[in-house]
Amino acid sequence: MLSGNDIIAQFEQFAPQTLAVPGDPVGIQIGDGTKAVHTVLVTLDVRPEVVDEAIALNADMIFAHHPAVFHAPKNLNYADPQNAMYGEIARHDILVYAAHTNLDRATGGMNDWLAAAMHLSDVHPFIEAGDEANMGRIGTLNSPTTVEAFAHELKTIFNVGGLRVIADDLTLPVQTVAVVGGDGGQFYPDAQKAGADVYVTGDVYYHTGHDMLAHHLPVIDPGHHIESIMKGKVRELLIGWAEQNNWPLHVVASTLNTDPFTFI
DSSP: OOBHHHHHHHHHHHSOGGGSOTTOOOEEEESOTTSBOSEEEEESSOOHHHHHHHHHHTOSEEEESSOTTSSOOSOOOTTSHHHHHHHHHHHTTOEEEEOOHHHHHSTTSHHHHHHHHTTOEEEEOOOOSSTTTTOOEEEEEEEEEEHHHHHHHHHHHTTOSOOEEEOSOTTOEEEEEEEEEEEOGGGHHHHHHTTOSEEEEEOOOHHHHHHHHHTTOOEEEOOGGGGGHHHHHHHHHHHHHHHHHTOOOEEEEOOOOOOOOOOO
């Protein structure tokens, strides 16, 4: 019998929980790791519509990047939509597992996938110390471009309807690119110190944007949802391990877009 714990143990050889930043609630979120798993649904976020998708697939396990229980509930009153979602998960005996900052910091993980999507070469980490060491990646484009042209290219690469650019001059040349998936505004000094011409990250705060301008580092914010690249990538990893270990496992990448923002 293939259990959820078997899958988790294999995955955590690639991205161990010890890589997660302190306080990040990675690992099993809901359910019993000893249960048999035949079908896994891979998703960026655990939302009610994703749970419905898992139920329709008869999935035994949801593998997510963002923890389903990021903030512990004070009660399980199902009048709250989030609590109602937890109830549906429990009712259908679905195991929910999350790999968050451990996947962000893993070699060959989230930030390497984003760097590859942007066609960067000579890729290496640029955050050298602290709990987030090895979190980001920096590399070079094959040929120089401009901030504006690169921003338009990222819209296509990540299939986003819009993005935010923080720059005094959109014609500035760009060839060295730093990236941190998700909310990485705090790392812009590291990106600048490492020699980035532009920094790509999500969820940049208003006043942090002012600081970036003051330090003359162009920043492109394509949003947090670009991390959905992990759905296909984790699916590939799980399928590869299933073949190596002769696991009878079906792995599905969620087809749902869980980005809460709509550009108009």
